Amino acid sequence: MAQEIIKVEGMSCMHCQLRVKKAVEAVEGVKRADVNLQTKQVTIEYEEGKVNLEDVKAAIRETGYEPL
Numbered sequence: 001m002a003q004e005i006i007k008v009e010g011m012s013c014m015h016c017q018l019r020v021k022k023a024v025e026a027v028e029g030v031k032r033a034d035v036n037l038q039t040k041q042v043t044i045e046y047e048e049g050k051v052n053l054e055d056v057k058a059a060i061r062e063t064g065y066e067p068l
């Protein structure tokens with residue numbers, strides 16, 4: 001299992017947190033996403049070689065938040 005941290009701007013409450021978590025976990029190959037509102041970081045656990053991080057960022061963008 002590989003891990004990556006993506007910084008995301010625009011999340012302000014638990015609603016945002018859940019939306020981003022669900023969107024990221026819906027990406028094929030992602031096992032788990034933990035969203036930290038304070039640090040604005042999304043920690044992703046995924047199957048190595050099966051996930052393109054650009055796809056994850058695109059999924060985040062589709063929910064209306066801005067991955068950096």
Ligand SMILES: [Cu+2]
Pocket residue numbers: 011012013014015016017
């Ligand atoms: Cu919110």
